[in-house]
Amino acid sequence: MPMSTSAVTAGEAPGLARENAVFRKVVRRIVPFLILCYVVSYLDRVNVGFAKLQMSDDLGFSEAAYGLGAGLFFIGYFLFEVPSNLVLQRVGARTWIARIMITWGLVSAAFMFVTNEAMFYVLRFLLGAAEAGFYPGVILYCTYWFPSHRRARVIAMFMSAIPVAGIFGNPLSGWIMDRFQGVNGWQGWQWMYLLEAIPAVLVGVATLFYLDNGVRSAKWLTDEEKDVVERALAEDNAHHTVHGRVWDAFREPKVWLMCLIYFCFVMGQYALTFWMPTFVHSTGIEGNLAVGVLSAVPYLAALVAMNVFGSSADRRRERRWHLVVPSLMGAVGFALAAIWAGSTTLSLLALSCAAAGVLTCAPLFWSLPTAFLGGAAAAAGLAMINSVGNLAGFVSPYMIGALKDATGSASIPMYVLALSLVVGAAAVLTTDKQTVNR
Template sequence: MPMPVTAAEVPDLVRENAIFRKVVRRIVPFLILCYVFSYLDRVNVGFAKLQMSDDLGLSEAAYGLGAGLFFIGYFLFEVPSNLMLQRIGARTWIARIMITWGLVSASFVFVTDETMFYVLRFLLGAAEAGFYPGVILYCTYWFPSHRRGRVIAMFMSAIPVAGIFGNPLSGWIMDRFHGVSGWQGWQWMFALEAIPALAIGVATLFYLDDGVRSAKWLTDEEKAVVERAIADDVARQTVHGRVVDAFRDPKVWLMCLIYFCFVMGQYALTFWMPTFVQSTGIEGNFAIGALSAVPFLAALVAMNLFGRSADKRRERRWHLVVPSLMGALGFSLAAGWSGSTALSLVALSFAAAGVLTCAPLFWSLPTAFLGGTAAATGLAVINSVGNLAGFVSPYMIGALKDSTGSTSFPMYVLAFSLFVGAGAVLTTKKQIVNR
């Protein structure tokens, strides 16, 4: 815990707070916009499934495998991508990532069979690899760890925002454009939703700065304040000088386990939410999209409340454990309430609020002890290994749904995963994470 602030230091603290609010206003809204379309292009396949599975003859397991193959490409290219970001610069590399994934996402228009579906999902993961951990690394250039929890929570509010606006939008596009110019609704959805990623990718080259020194919108005095805060924070980190040191740190592998458990729940919701809602008896793509947005709205509120509370109290462990257990309870209730649309939405809202709150708060753990050259590697390793759950989770649900005809058992598996994640968080040391 930092030393108490004296009366003489109050004016400096007020000035520092004002400068960091300026940094937040400049950087965070743009990063949120980037991530909204990143997440939308990543998971809109969940909506495409409502039509595409019949058109391509995909089984539930085949869809789950294709949805999950995204994360194999993501896993293989995550570390190299993050190292390239550190070498080339955030502005150029993030722009490259967005433009590439926009082009691949648009290519789904031309999918005609199962194999092509698998290949493009893998390539989409490879194209997007490095974006999320790159942004987390980028935030360490601008914010000390005790300010990062709220910032990352704001950034990750893009996930529920993508669900709130993206789900109804996807449903509307599929209904409105179905059959236009001979294309199916799902083809129009992939084409239209890829355009913003391409446009924002180009805008990134002109809007973002690689670091504090190159920010023309900060005065020299403001730059000095930000750099001093970052330097003081780095001095308290476990700084690794070599890339290999990140792989040797057992704390990194504990973070991988915790994140894997959380991601199991996260991508179960994002890839299967339309199917969960449809299974309660709802018909019509727009209606399914509108109802699918409700749990994400609950998550948007919860993740920002928890993020503010964690930063205010400078406590991380219980602010992760509580939402993780919330998510476990939500999935357990959803398994038993699948026959009622209203009760299912309540349970899924509870699950979404818990699961999606875990992600932004989680990243305050590894960024509190990782520093130096290996920070880029460590964050990428944690994200890539954890995101393998994005392969396991949708495939597991699809395979079990094919064999049992129900989503109830997979939901109990997801609840157990979140329970394990909560237990792993409690094994972390207070002095490492509560900063």
């Protein structure tokens, strides 16, 4: 006799409850440590925005020179991203992520010795090369543990590191620069580079002892729990449409569409990252610590928005409009920041809207390509999307600096950033709904 619908539902409920419990355990073990890694990463990547408040005057850098140096990070990042992710897949996440963190910590500390533009440019390029592969490597690592319908929330939690780094890192950077100015004959920005590099090396060493390369090597899971995770992953992988060789990713039109979308979003993200202290300072705020505290406000808004949108996207299994809405929020925020540039209060309100929108886009975006990429194609495809998209990290700060030098105003760059986010939103709506909404 056929089983009733109610009986099927009742029989399935305990299995789903067990699966949810296992994945909560995986989240507790992995995600907080990955957040710590990314906080350290982001702090060392973007503290150049605070260094600018002293460094540019001390060394005589123009706005365009600073913007070029800030952006050169992403040229090194672009060139070494795909090879780094392929090595990670071959040697394992634990060893390679540890290598990345230790290397970038050492390069970041070397910035304290910068005396001219050439040294600044070289070290920014080397920092990008050293860090290449970390972010897409973590995204790839998440696909080893979480099926696509659980991934948006996990990646949103991971990327909460960006606003967390802004909330705590900005005041910390300002405090270090003020407190250590002149100590041992060094400038405040030199101390900031040195002190903020140390955690990267320490956490890199800890990675060797903490992370597991995959489900089967996780001693903190029972065999039954490993089976639960692997069964969920196998069911999810069956839906991948691009799954196989490295070059399959490069020939896939959907991958190139993802590159365009991510490029548009990253334009806005790194405008905030590198220029937020300057935006706040330009409203009339004096003192590095005061600039740091106020610069943290937009990141608080972003922290809330990222997790609200991420949880909603997983619960509803809808990706496209959960990306379009925050990208348009970001566009409105940048446009209003240009209009309200003369008011600290209104500028912070506009920048909070921009940060909430732009920073929400990134974690939700990665649920799109991971919905159709698998195997070696995933390692190459994710790295390629991230590297091409992050070229906007070069274009955005350089564009802002060059336009500010040319026009004497920050309004025109703000409007360009708003337009970029509108283009990204339109491109998202061209994606296949059935493929991404899983």
